[in-house]
Amino acid sequence: MSKRIDVSGLTAYYGSHKAIEDISMTVEPRSVTAFIGPSGCGKSTFLRTLNRMHEVTTGGRVEGKVLLDDEDLYGHGIDPVSVRREIGMVFQRPNPFPTMSIFDNVAAGLRLAGSYKKSELSDVVEKSLKGANLWNEVKDRLNKPGSGLSGGQQQRLCIARAIAVEPKVLLMDEPCSALDPISTLAIEDLIGELKERFTIVIVTHNMQQAARVSDRTAFFNLAAVGQPGRLIEIDDTERIFSNPSVQATEDYISGRFG
């Protein structure tokens, strides 16, 4: 059920400040696309424009088109709430609902939609937790608060919560940056499994991680501080890391700046 994303001429603002400018790219279904680039280059902003989370921030506004299988997310009559159900998101820091149990956290999205049967609910929760490789660790304490888990477990709980509503695309904003190496490894393995079912876009600061998990890699950069971020190039991950076509990409990857 994964879908393709086509972005064309996308520019995003914070108030009058232009954060990213004129970005066009295609994200293939059933693949992992990684966004890399120096801090402040707008990768996270761009990611948030893909499920209309950008406009939630003060002064956030977008120009351009984002097509999800030929339908423009910013088109007339599009409901951002529905967009976010189709395109799920995992955040930098794990953010399970602190007042809810593990079970309720995973079920939250389904309960919101109201389109479930009581009997199905526990099946979906189990399936999602298994899908997030968390089932075995939590199956005995589903009614305990989600915030009692370790950081890595919490992040997998958030992934389970996101995939429980069967989105078409999963956006991940530096999902491992707050985690230790072992938890990071667990999440990376999980990403490899999830791409069979979802289109995955991941923002990361860790180039090894991008090389390990992604099929395609996009490099973002900004000309100077205060300038808007731009997409420099997007290509197969192997090519980006072995033989990029732009000098700036090679400089960044080989650690000459950023």
Add this chain to the structure above:
Amino acid sequence: MSNAVAAEKPASTLQGATLPTWSPYAIAGGSIVLAVLIGLVGSLDSKVQWGLIAAILFVIGTYVVAARIEGTRQAKDRIATSLVWVAFLLAVVPLVSLLWTTISRGVKVLDVYFLTHSMGVVGDTEPGGGIYHAIIGSLEQVGLATVIGAPIGVLTAIYLVEYGSGALSKAVTFFVDVMTGIPSIVAGLFILSLMLMWDMQPFGFAGSCALAILMMPVVVRSTEEMLKLVPNELREASLALGIPKWRTILKVVLPTAIGGITTGIMLSVARIAGETAPVLLLVFGNPFINNDPFHGAQASLPLYIYQQFAQSAGSGAAYDRAWAASLTLIAFVMILNLVARGIARWKAPKTGR
């Protein structure tokens, strides 16, 4: 919206049927027209009722229309939005009315003469006279209350934040909370019972004592918050230089938080300046100018308002004076508030917010 539909026609999943953006205005307009009609037909006198009917119609109309077209989830969202807006507008009406009434009625007799003369030779029903004596009384009583209340409040907050641990600070914290809830009239009765013990007559300073009691817990709370905002690294840096703790507090901690502390004190001054009840019991009121807060009855602005109002039976010269004094008092309180907030904003970066 359901998954089954999504599987058949993927193109429609993002495009929930949405009401056009003008629809809330249309529903609002319709409700108002309908409410006016109902009001006219039912010959309801009160415009307030018309407004309430319009508000109820708006909420119901929004829900029905949205539930039909957009589904119940969106309808619930819309009803929450419209309820929040209705609540806001509902609350704005009396508050705007209050300010408008005070200003429009207050300007009638408010002039320089009014501010610079007392009621000494003016009868209750005669026009003329002023609030000079009341301003003097208010300034002295509130000033003395601040001189007592503010230092005690700030020192207590310093004790709680910088030294506090253990039973005493827990008790103080608890009773500061309790003290915040003391009604002003009870503080007045407390001082009154002291005065009855020693058979004293009303005088300005007695009012100050009651006002100081009301002020202290407010100052403690706000100062505590501000001191907690001062980063601990600053204290440690100073102590590591071998500076004694008391000098660290005086020279490092307090200056960092001084903006917020000042704001808190000024806001509490604004609060006690409007207190009538304790002044009524302890200061008694006096149509003549009495510059000495330690001997004899004094006037004060809120008390003056109450007494003029009580004598006026709702119209006449005394009534106008009550409103003019109200406007003066509100202006004083508002200016204090504005200045206090200005200080807070101006000093804000230093407190790390």
Add this chain to the structure above:
Amino acid sequence: MDISTKNPEEAPPPTPEPAAAQKPAARGATRPGDRIFLGLSRGSGILLLVIMAAIAVFLTYRASLAISKDHANFLTTFEWNTGLVPPKFGIAVLAFGTVVSSIIAMVIAVPIAVAIALFTTHYAPRKLRGPVSYVIDLLAAVPSIVYGLWGALILVPHMVGLFGWLNDYFGWTGIFSWDQGAPRSMLTVGVLLAIMILPIITNVSREVFRQAPQMIEEAALALGATRWEVIRMAVIPFGRSGVISASMLGLGRALGETMAVATVLSPDFIIHASLLNPGGGTFAQNIASKFSEATPDGRDALIASGLVLFVITLLVNGAARLIIARRAEYSGANA
């Protein structure tokens, strides 16, 4: 709270003995400056406790003088005749009026205040949010006597229509029957009190809602929650105890409000079943209205009624703190 304020030398051992915990600073305070400063600040704290104790003691003493002279049951009598020989007075009407008017005020003010707080944090156009909160801040500072003048001039006549309507449709309940008297009744007092405590409840609730973590709100949004669902999932659960404490603060104000009640209510030592008929009274209003004509014994009687008000506000405050403490424990277990 997590700011530890002790420097290394003064830091008590991890498990200090109670005696040591009480004055860890005193052991480090060898310099005269330190000793004086600590003495001053601790003295201020102690002074606050002394004042609280003195309030309780003196009010109780004067009240006991009055009650010993009372030739009627202080708790159940429906009259206030301190000038009589022998004096007869009781607080039944006052207690009833104080509680009823405050409950009316809370029922009206709390939902509206919460809605306005949400309006300023989540609903208002962004440009409006600052000014709206600012205006509400200012309104919290309007002196109560001014609310009283406004209530007598504007609110009372505007209640006529509402009273008539309530009488027509709900008069059969008894609570809302109306004998066409001036609408200077408990309901009017409750409405005025609601308007007065609205700003303070709104302000405190707003601060609480504003502190709801952005991360959690975004999590709800990313799951496809509508704005109302975000508020229900991610804002209200965080704000609940804050709203309770804000409401208690408002309730405290309503219970002790004096001048606004005194200017609007036409008092009378009767308890009406109807909220619309004038009459009744509150502790604070009765003290203010009766004080100027009171005999020395009458003053003590008023002090006795003030003591009851004091105790009620203490109970409300204590209850609020208990609720908040329990809520904090509960959410702490979940956090």
